[in-house]
Amino acid sequence: MSYPLHHMFRRVFCLVLFLAGATTTLSAAAQPCDPEASQWIPSRYYPAGTVVFHKGDWYESRELHQGLEPGITFEWIELDSVPDCGKPEQAAEDAGKDAAMGAANGGGGKAVPEMPKAGPSERGMNDLGQCEKPDPWQFSRSYTVGSLATHGGQIWEAIRPTNGDMPGMTEPPRWKLVKEHCALEAL
Known part of the structure; x- marks a missing residue:
């Protein structure tokens, strides 16, 4: 079974395009976390697996907790390297959780603009x-x-x-x- 030369080039070309697209997607997904966006906040709830930056180090939560300082308590694991935060679906899911948790615990999530005072x-x-x-x-x-x-x-x-x-x-x-x-x- 012999293929004409142009069919073989087409297959190789498609394979190259596929591999180029896959490596571009992987490199876009593997982005290190931003320390400023990942700062530990004492009033926030942290589910297991949540990653935070605190006092120059990265930590991962072992279990759901609130207010327990990374590096001092058992509930946090110190990470050896900067974690990967380039998963867009995970970032969107975490943002939704932060907003929900912030509303549930007195505004620890996203900032909400204050309304001007109307009087006493x-x-x-x-x-x-x-x-x-x-x-x-x-x-x-x-x-x-x-x-x-x-x-x-x-x-x-x-x-x-x-x-x-x-x-x-x-x-x-x-x-x-x-x-x-x-x-x-x-x-």
Whole structure:
């Protein structure tokens, strides 16, 4: 069975085009991760397999967790080299997870532009229209989710049950800063 010469050249040409396209796709897919886009954020949830950059090193999450610092805890594996972040479908999936997780844990995901304030905040007003300033934070008191306390001239809201954790000082965070409250004008 003999093929004419032009058929053989056509097959070789198609093979070369196929291999050129495959290597171009592979080289486009194998892109190292960007350290700035992969920074570790304490308030974000990290599922198993998530890669972050922290203090000059790359880490991979072993299991789902939040606020556990890479390089200090067992939940992270230090990587020997820069990981591959060139998988477009994975990047899109991760972006969706980050946005969903950010919304679920108080905005730890993508930044959302703030709306301009229309006037004094209604938060903290009692039934009589009077502003109730939260009590000062106390080390000996237990706080439930949603509890408010003042500390350092600011108002803080407990985002987890907490006992003795100073606002703004613990990881994973137990408190978030309150930006709108009627008592903030008086502080």
